[in-house]
Amino acid sequence: MPQKTQMASEIRNQQASILKDWVNYQLAANMLRRDLIIKEHELRDASRQFLELFVTALEESTDISTPGWKPAKEYLGELSHARAVQGFSPSETAMFILSLKQPLFDLLQRQQRDAKALAEDFWEMTVLLDRLGLHTAELYQQSRDAIIQRQQMELLELSTPVVQLWDEILALPLIGTLDSNRTQIVMESLLQRIVETSARIAIIDITGVPTVDTLVAQHLMKTVSAARLMGADCIISGIRPQIAQTIVHLGVNLQDIVTKSTLADAFHIALQRTGAAVTKVGASA
Amino acid sequence: MERIPILKMGPYLLVTIQVDMHDRVAMTLQDELTEQIVRQHASGVLLDISSVNVVDSFIGRMIGNIAGISRVLDAETVVVGMRPAVAITLVELGMALPGIRTALNVDAGMALLKSARKISSNGRLAR
Numbered sequence: 001m002p003q004k005t006q007m008a009s010e011i012r013n014q015q016a017s018i019l020k021d022w023v024n025y026q027l028a029a030n031m032l033r034r035d036l037i038i039k040e041h042e043l044r045d046a047s048r049q050f051l052e053l054f055v056t057a058l059e060e061s062t063d064i065s066t067p068g069w070k071p072a073k074e075y076l077g078e079l080s081h082a083r084a085v086q087g088f089s090p091s092e093t094a095m096f097i098l099s100l101k102q103p104l105f106d107l108l109q110r111q112q113r114d115a116k117a118l119a120e121d122f123w124e125m126t127v128l129l130d131r132l133g134l135h136t137a138e139l140y141q142q143s144r145d146a147i148i149q150r151q152q153m154e155l156l157e158l159s160t161p162v163v164q165l166w167d168e169i170l171a172l173p174l175i176g177t178l179d180s181n182r183t184q185i186v187m188e189s190l191l192q193r194i195v196e197t198s199a200r201i202a203i204i205d206i207t208g209v210p211t212v213d214t215l216v217a218q219h220l221m222k223t224v225s226a227a228r229l230m231g232a233d234c235i236i237s238g239i240r241p242q243i244a245q246t247i248v249h250l251g252v253n254l255q256d257i258v259t260k261s262t263l264a265d266a267f268h269i270a271l272q273r274t275g276a277a278v279t280k281v282g283a284s285a
Numbered sequence: 286m287e288r289i290p291i292l293k294m295g296p297y298l299l300v301t302i303q304v305d306m307h308d309r310v311a312m313t314l315q316d317e318l319t320e321q322i323v324r325q326h327a328s329g330v331l332l333d334i335s336s337v338n339v340v341d342s343f344i345g346r347m348i349g350n351i352a353g354i355s356r357v358l359d360a361e362t363v364v365v366g367m368r369p370a371v372a373i374t375l376v377e378l379g380m381a382l383p384g385i386r387t388a389l390n391v392d393a394g395m396a397l398l399k400s401a402r403k404i405s406s407n408g409r410l411a412r
Contacts, residue, residue: 191369
């Protein structure tokens with residue numbers, strides 16, 4: 001299509017001035033994060049590299065789904081990812097590509113042509129740049145999602161320690177809300193530790209669990225049942241007064257499970273059951 | 286057809302399941318174990334499932350049935366060596382095997398049977 005290649009070659013001819021205008025527009029935009037973009041020449045480098053890829057791709061096609069656009073899209077992907085990590089907002093990231101509109105429109109306007117052809121070119125360029133903008137925003141979102149997901153995983157791993165208190169006694173201090181995902185991980189790590197340490201008693205401490213509703217209670221029961229199947233008894237400790245009231249008001253049945261208000265009480269019971277006792281050294285007779 | 290051996294150890298029977306439990310195998314085991322309990326006057330059954338990787342609701346129910354039948358015949362069943370993944374699966378299936386005794390390994394199961402026997406012979410706890 002001669003018209004498109006013509007547009008590309010015009011951009012190619014004016015590439016240096018377009019780049020200069022574009023960088024100036026980006027710098028002038030009040031959305032630009034001066035605190036995050038430290039050096040102007042970095043922005044200039046990024047803009048130059050992208051403009052080069054943009055023109056190369058435009059020489060082939062105006063459809064960004066064609067393979068010719070792959071390098072340009074990949075470059076945008078890297079840029080969005082880097083900006084997502086640095087903490088740019090979505091609109092700030094999208095402005096990188098959207099601010100290219102103005103210099104390109106200026107270029108089109110400078111060519112003296114009839115209004116119809118100009119309008120067509122405008123439209124084509126708008127569609128193209130909007131698509132690229134959407135692509136950028138999407139990639140930005142993906143990068144952010146990946147970051148959030150990674151942090152969630154780290155949180156999950158951090159928040160489910162299983163500690164050995166004594167021979168055959170494990171403690172599982174739970175902190176934060178128990179959802180199905182976490183219950184699964186808690187259960188797996190507890191059962192794994194039961195096998196490793198031949199534990200007979202596991203104390204589940206829920207001091208750090210802010211609320212206990214029917215779902216959380218059900219998850220607790222599941223964990224207790226699974227541990228029992230492995231031959232370990234569970235004691236639930238750290239039940240605060242309000243939570244005790246909630247449990248009864250909700251009609252949750254914890255009848256078959258030993259419950260204690262503090263971890264110390266639970267540990268005492270656990271020691272008794274394993275036949276151990278704690279005494280003070282040199283206590284007066 | 287595969288058969289699961291039933292070993293006599295003192296007053297107890299030891300059943301070690303080392304093959305994946307198909308439904309037929311499980312049915313045969315149930316029949317043979319019942320017969321053996323009566324013939325050997327066993328007072329306890331150790332069901333070692335440490336080699337079992339896969340369970341379904343049928344096998345879960347089977348284990349429950351075996352324990353129930355043994356109890357009727359006055360032999361306590363202890364299920365030993367359940368793997369974590371199996372335990373989670375059974376709980377997710379809603380089969381927490383209530384009323385069945387469990388232990389981590391054969392040693393612990395044997396100790397459990399012995400202590401249960403002592404208590405019941407003292408007449409304090411008739412289980």
